[in-house]
Amino acid sequence: MELLERYLRAVKPGLPKAQREDILAELSENITSQMEDKAAELGHPLTEAEQEEVLQQFGHPLVVAGRYQPGAGTLTFGRTLIGPELFPFYLRGVRWAVGLAVGIVSVINITMSLINPRRWENLIPALLFHSTLQFLIQTAVWTGIQAHYTKYPVSWNAKSLPKLPTKIERVPIAESIFQLVLYVLAVPWLQAAFGPRYATLGPTKVSGAWHDMYVPVMGVMIVSILQAIVNIFRPDWVRFRLISRISTSLVMLGVSAYLLSVGNLVTITNKFPMTVENRHVAETWVYYSFFITFVAISLISLGQMVFDIRKLVKGSGGVIGLIFPQGADIS
Amino acid sequence: MSTDQFENLRLELRRGCLVIAVLVALRSERYGYTLRKALADQGMEIDEGTLYPLLRRLETQGLLASEWREEEKRKKRFYRLSPNGERTLEQLLVEWKSIDLSLQEIIKESNHGTTRTLSAGS
Numbered sequence: 001m002e003l004l005e006r007y008l009r010a011v012k013p014g015l016p017k018a019q020r021e022d023i024l025a026e027l028s029e030n031i032t033s034q035m036e037d038k039a040a041e042l043g044h045p046l047t048e049a050e051q052e053e054v055l056q057q058f059g060h061p062l063v064v065a066g067r068y069q070p071g072a073g074t075l076t077f078g079r080t081l082i083g084p085e086l087f088p089f090y091l092r093g094v095r096w097a098v099g100l101a102v103g104i105v106s107v108i109n110i111t112m113s114l115i116n117p118r119r120w121e122n123l124i125p126a127l128l129f130h131s132t133l134q135f136l137i138q139t140a141v142w143t144g145i146q147a148h149y150t151k152y153p154v155s156w157n158a159k160s161l162p163k164l165p166t167k168i169e170r171v172p173i174a175e176s177i178f179q180l181v182l183y184v185l186a187v188p189w190l191q192a193a194f195g196p197r198y199a200t201l202g203p204t205k206v207s208g209a210w211h212d213m214y215v216p217v218m219g220v221m222i223v224s225i226l227q228a229i230v231n232i233f234r235p236d237w238v239r240f241r242l243i244s245r246i247s248t249s250l251v252m253l254g255v256s257a258y259l260l261s262v263g264n265l266v267t268i269t270n271k272f273p274m275t276v277e278n279r280h281v282a283e284t285w286v287y288y289s290f291f292i293t294f295v296a297i298s299l300i301s302l303g304q305m306v307f308d309i310r311k312l313v314k315g316s317g318g319v320i321g322l323i324f325p326q327g328a329d330i331s
Numbered sequence: 332m333s334t335d336q337f338e339n340l341r342l343e344l345r346r347g348c349l350v351i352a353v354l355v356a357l358r359s360e361r362y363g364y365t366l367r368k369a370l371a372d373q374g375m376e377i378d379e380g381t382l383y384p385l386l387r388r389l390e391t392q393g394l395l396a397s398e399w400r401e402e403e404k405r406k407k408r409f410y411r412l413s414p415n416g417e418r419t420l421e422q423l424l425v426e427w428k429s430i431d432l433s434l435q436e437i438i439k440e441s442n443h444g445t446t447r448t449l450s451a452g453s
Contacts, residue, residue: 023387025399026363026408030383033364033407059380067384070391 003051004031006161007061014065014089023068031058052158060156062089063149081143083150090142097134104299105130111260111295170235180228187221194218204286205269209262213255220248220255242312249305256298265290349377351427353385354420357395360411362402386410394419 008024015023035054039046046054058064062085069088075081082090105126113119193199197211227244231237259265266286268279352375356366363383370377377385389395394416399406412420 019387025406027383029405029407030363030367030379032405033362034379037364037368057378059378064380067380068387 001032001035001051003048003055003158003161004028004035006163007031007055007058007158010061010161011065014062015068016070019068027064031055055158056156060149061161062086075139075143080146081139082146086142086146086149090138093142094135094138097138098131101130101134102127107299108295114261169238171231171238171241173232173235176228176231176235180225180232183221183225183228187218187225190217190221200269204266207262207265207267209259209265213258216251216255220251223248239312242308246305246308246312249301249308252301253298253305256294256301260291260294260298349375349381349385350389351420351423353377353382353389354394354412354416354423357410357412357416358420360409362407362409366410389416 008028011027012020012024031054035046035051038050038054042050066085066088073087074084075087075090106123109119109123109126113123193206194210194214194217197208199206199210223244227241231241234240264283264287266283268282268286352370352373353366356369356373361369363379363386366386367377367379367382370382386395386397390397390410394413395410396413396416397408397410399408401407
């Protein structure tokens, strides 16, 4: 029944979350009964080809899952552009894309308006533009999928279902070693930048705010180095790495937010001969370089944190499993 | 009429009938697969992808009640008509009979009309 398991795994992500396990158990039971009936009729256990035939008849996993979605509707413009099976996925796609666009545009514009208050004026037009753009892109993509599905309704094959994962998840040792080397090499550089108050880096002098972040930044380094060492010896401690990464991403978000809130992060020292005007221009450019870097770090940390939290919750059998894990194994 | 057009109209016609058929069949308790077989045996074929989500919807609407129970060493979800479902089914059947009678009258009248027109023509 490996094929049935693969089929159910393909249906699962498209089902409504609250009823997911219940629907899967029921589907599994109904398909099993159907296969048993067919086997009794044929007088032998079903071959893989015969099992495929049953699943094929049952329908494409995406379509089957779509029928369980509440609030099934259609998108009609003269004719039906998106049918009831795909409509819930289209709605979900629109919600995600528009939500993401609103989030990113808001973060960028709000942060920029801290430097230039006139940027506030751009917020609403930018939100409207990007939301509409995402809505149109999603509508075009899902209309294309629907058109394809209408034209080739049987263009799926049970054989093409993804295989079941066979190995236990592990942190690759090479990845842990690479992380260890990278972080150990970064420590002296960070020590020079964050250690002394008003450290000098080449022709620039960093603001005192950098030193304020010395302890959290070094804490992130130490935790990351320790995590890499632990994972070299215990690559099966995947959850340990996730928890460690979530905490370091959270700290890095805080560090970036703090440094972004400070005005000038660096000043050009007198060792570098230039006019007052040129110095001002150079400082502005350096400032924007740091600004973009810290915005990028914030976005990467946020993305990493969301990804890790989702993985942690999923791997623990949902939120309940996370709060009350079975067994004491930290992996 | 194109095949697509006919198919769309046929599906529309069947949609309401399927609900009545399912509700009637669930006057006695059944689980998904046996319900589908029972309906198929009576000439009402429904594909699985339509029937099983329909059962969930009818349950959400309070017309069906269900419970997981063990049968032949396997857990199965059994559905049956709820008291609310029974009342609704009675009303639907009355409505169905009235539609059926009206349709028969309309068809009879239309056939008479056609015959009269043809006789007058000849």
